[in-house]
Amino acid sequence: MIDHDALEKLRETRKARNLTFQELSKAVGKNATYLAAVFRGQQRLSTEDGQKLASALGLKAEDVKVVSGFPVRTDFPNTTDPFKYRLLEIVGVYGDALRDQANEMFGDGIMSAIDFSIDVERVTGSQGEARMKITLNGKWLAYKEF
Numbered sequence: 001m002i003d004h005d006a007l008e009k010l011r012e013t014r015k016a017r018n019l020t021f022q023e024l025s026k027a028v029g030k031n032a033t034y035l036a037a038v039f040r041g042q043q044r045l046s047t048e049d050g051q052k053l054a055s056a057l058g059l060k061a062e063d064v065k066v067v068s069g070f071p072v073r074t075d076f077p078n079t080t081d082p083f084k085y086r087l088l089e090i091v092g093v094y095g096d097a098l099r100d101q102a103n104e105m106f107g108d109g110i111m112s113a114i115d116f117s118i119d120v121e122r123v124t125g126s127q128g129e130a131r132m133k134i135t136l137n138g139k140w141l142a143y144k145e146f
Contacts, residue, residue: 002041006066011039013057027056033118038067102140111138 014024021039025032028049037043038053045053045067054064102111116138125131 002069002071003066004041006063007039007041010053010057010059010064010067013059014039017057019056024053024056028052031117031119033120041066042071044068044071106140107142109140109142111136112141113138115139 021032021036025035028035028045029052030038030045030049034043038045045064047068050064050068051061053067054061057064102109116136118137119135121133121135123131123133
């Protein structure tokens with residue numbers, strides 16, 4: 001079971017110290033999106049990486065023990081949070097088209113969510129507006145015939 005109070009303490013400490021996930025990712029040596037998921041209890045850190053996080057946050061090792069436990073990786077579908085809802089909507093609208101293209105390029109299979117990475121970037125649009133770029137990078141797993 002996830003200790004939500006301990007995770008909340010980590011989130012509050014990060015905010016109080018005005019540390020971004022990008023800054024913490026450099027200190028810990030992990031991808032910023034992965035690290036943000038750690039703070040939500042959906043990914044985990046090794047004990048060694050947990051100690052790096054504790055150091056970066058100015059906490060004791062026992063204060064970050066929660067991030068080395070086995071996570072509960074999802075509680076979706078959550079359609080009440082607008083950000084998550086929009087991502088679900090994107091998959092709803094474009095999921096079949098993405099699958100069709102993937103099957104055309106790779107054959108019958110799926111993208112791994114285990115051998116996988118995700119990155120988020122802030123980019124500037126053609127009109128100078130802030131835009132968000134999400135890159136999903138997963139190993140292609142072909143379905144076996146038997």
